[in-house]
Amino acid sequence: MTAAVPLCDERMTAGPGGDFRWCAGAMQNETKPRRTLIRPRQRRPAAAVAALTMAAGAVLAGCGGSAGTGVRSEPAPSASAHAKDKKVLWLGDSIAGVEALPLGAALKASGVGFRNDSSDGGGTIVEGDKMSLPIARSTWKRLRKDLASYRPDVLAYQITTYDWGTPQQQRASYEKLAKAAGNAGADLVIVSAPPFKVDDFYKKHAADIESAPKAAAKVADADGAKVAFADASALWGTDAGAAKAQRSADGIHSCQQGSAAFAKWFTERLGKRYGFAPAPPDEWATGPWVSNQRYAKLGCK
Amino acid sequence: MLLFHAGYLRGGFLGVDLFFVLSGFLITGLLLSETGRAGRIDLAAFWARRARRLLPALVVMGVATLLLAWAFGSPSLLAFALDDAPWAAAQAVNWHFIAEQVGYWNASDTRLFSHLWSIAVEWQFYLAWPLVVLAAGRGRRGEHRVAGLAVVGAVASLALMIMFDNAVDTTRVYEGTDTRAFSLLLGAAAATRPVRARLARVPRQAGHVLCAVLACGLVASWALTDGQHAPGLFEGGMFLHSLAAAVLIAALAAAPDGHAGRVLGSVVPRGLGELSYGLYLWHWPVYLLLPPDVLGFGGLPRTAVLIAVSLAAAALSKRLVEDPVRFRARWATGRRGLAVLAATAVVAAGVWVAIPQPRLGAGTVDVHRLMEP
Numbered sequence: 001m002t003a004a005v006p007l008c009d010e011r012m013t014a015g016p017g018g019d020f021r022w023c024a025g026a027m028q029n030e031t032k033p034r035r036t037l038i039r040p041r042q043r044r045p046a047a048a049v050a051a052l053t054m055a056a057g058a059v060l061a062g063c064g065g066s067a068g069t070g071v072r073s074e075p076a077p078s079a080s081a082h083a084k085d086k087k088v089l090w091l092g093d094s095i096a097g098v099e100a101l102p103l104g105a106a107l108k109a110s111g112v113g114f115r116n117d118s119s120d121g122g123g124t125i126v127e128g129d130k131m132s133l134p135i136a137r138s139t140w141k142r143l144r145k146d147l148a149s150y151r152p153d154v155l156a157y158q159i160t161t162y163d164w165g166t167p168q169q170q171r172a173s174y175e176k177l178a179k180a181a182g183n184a185g186a187d188l189v190i191v192s193a194p195p196f197k198v199d200d201f202y203k204k205h206a207a208d209i210e211s212a213p214k215a216a217a218k219v220a221d222a223d224g225a226k227v228a229f230a231d232a233s234a235l236w237g238t239d240a241g242a243a244k245a246q247r248s249a250d251g252i253h254s255c256q257q258g259s260a261a262f263a264k265w266f267t268e269r270l271g272k273r274y275g276f277a278p279a280p281p282d283e284w285a286t287g288p289w290v291s292n293q294r295y296a297k298l299g300c301k
Numbered sequence: 302m303l304l305f306h307a308g309y310l311r312g313g314f315l316g317v318d319l320f321f322v323l324s325g326f327l328i329t330g331l332l333l334s335e336t337g338r339a340g341r342i343d344l345a346a347f348w349a350r351r352a353r354r355l356l357p358a359l360v361v362m363g364v365a366t367l368l369l370a371w372a373f374g375s376p377s378l379l380a381f382a383l384d385d386a387p388w389a390a391a392q393a394v395n396w397h398f399i400a401e402q403v404g405y406w407n408a409s410d411t412r413l414f415s416h417l418w419s420i421a422v423e424w425q426f427y428l429a430w431p432l433v434v435l436a437a438g439r440g441r442r443g444e445h446r447v448a449g450l451a452v453v454g455a456v457a458s459l460a461l462m463i464m465f466d467n468a469v470d471t472t473r474v475y476e477g478t479d480t481r482a483f484s485l486l487l488g489a490a491a492a493t494r495p496v497r498a499r500l501a502r503v504p505r506q507a508g509h510v511l512c513a514v515l516a517c518g519l520v521a522s523w524a525l526t527d528g529q530h531a532p533g534l535f536e537g538g539m540f541l542h543s544l545a546a547a548v549l550i551a552a553l554a555a556a557p558d559g560h561a562g563r564v565l566g567s568v569v570p571r572g573l574g575e576l577s578y579g580l581y582l583w584h585w586p587v588y589l590l591l592p593p594d595v596l597g598f599g600g601l602p603r604t605a606v607l608i609a610v611s612l613a614a615a616a617l618s619k620r621l622v623e624d625p626v627r628f629r630a631r632w633a634t635g636r637r638g639l640a641v642l643a644a645t646a647v648v649a650a651g652v653w654v655a656i657p658q659p660r661l662g663a664g665t666v667d668v669h670r671l672m673e674p
Binding site for chain 1: 376377384401403405407468469470660661662664665670
């Protein structure tokens, strides 16, 4: 199993831990943001939009810049006050499902709205082979409804273990996702899947699993500031069997600690990009979500 | 099943399929016999007999397992046991597991009652099938109608299995009453006069060869089927297994004195058959409550201990619970039987309520570790 490869190193900006790669805004001007990250809507105060625009634009400027162009890693101080205006719709498979519990807790503690739209045994949007296509159809049907009803500012999609198809099909599907997000007034953030055990079930799709993050990164490269790709290998590494990957006994999902680690990592990245201050882990990491039975099903404590 | 659950016989799960076929054959034979004799079926008496046969051992195993899980099990084992118990009591736990996607999560070994899905399927069959036999089985061609309905139902069930087949999560096809009904219905068809008459016309020696070939074929399928993801399993493979089992059972009933009949009717298979219900009920909780870290050893020695403990529990269940209620307890029949059943349900529910819900996930997140760079 190979996890996402760093496809846009020359454009990356390092987070506090130096481990994060945003690949959005590849061709953008280094000093001027090309767009507002939060699409203005009638119901939002113009001042809030302006503040978010400035804060997010500053982050994106760093994303597109090379060394020495003034990477901005902290959100604008005023931006966190407007975090409540933001909403994240989270999409993926059951790996995303176990991450959704602390991610929702972390984002809500940070004042960001969150809806979990992940699906156990499904969740892919890739209209690829005969296995993934029916799953994708079901995901798209639900997603269209949720985009219309929830009106998120950010559609966050974690590449699933079922993103099976040719690289062309994968890319076309991610482009379709970006378009759907854009039409709904949302940004798209695609995050690579964690490394997971490629057992007999997944073995015949190993090439698809490897090509999916590359296709996603290309879409982010091509789509400017509207689409971002987050390479989670910085958090998990690339070896599913290593301690860093924090997989549960099944080698695929994460237990509470690993899920919380992802929530912290991803919330920090979203905070940096969208200008809000992530709540510290002691405010959410030991909340009621740790007792969810999903983890017990995985053999976690 | 015992070997399959111990990780030694990859196709051993097909034993449940054989059990369904056998059950369909026996129950339908009894129902048709009563129809032929009395011209009707006393449904209340039928269900009461089924309850006396199945519920006492089930209740004892269920309550004991809850108490053992409370005393010795992990918090997650207890939590799931408490969650699943009402569904098991309602004989609908298979649908609960389908909703929970236990197959997708590969979570059977976190649930002490996960094996009870097949008992639930049995009960649902017991509730529905006698009504069909009652409606269709009377009259001169009653058994032909029952055979026809059973075959049509089996084919429809196969179609549902193919329709719901999903490589990602097999729980729906594996545990659905509708998708597994073909095993029971093929067994039912095998018990009808038209099928028995056809098999009776098979020359005796040919019948013996047929039995031997089918028995060997079934054993080979258990050895060669590579788990529940075996190709074609849910696209006709399991149906063929059921069909072979149904023909074997009917052929053995027609000519029981061949080699296969003598082997299957010998002391050990008969003894295991008499213990089979208790063995099935007890083996899975025993397996989960005695993991390698509790016993201090694994592998074959652990399997031997697990099977020995399961056999002992099954023997005790038969001697102290099943046989007394079936053959000796006058209080287990009629209105007194209903009252005892209600009192037992109250006691079991009381145990279920009294056991505190365990706290899952406590101390699983180290915040300081999260803060590390």
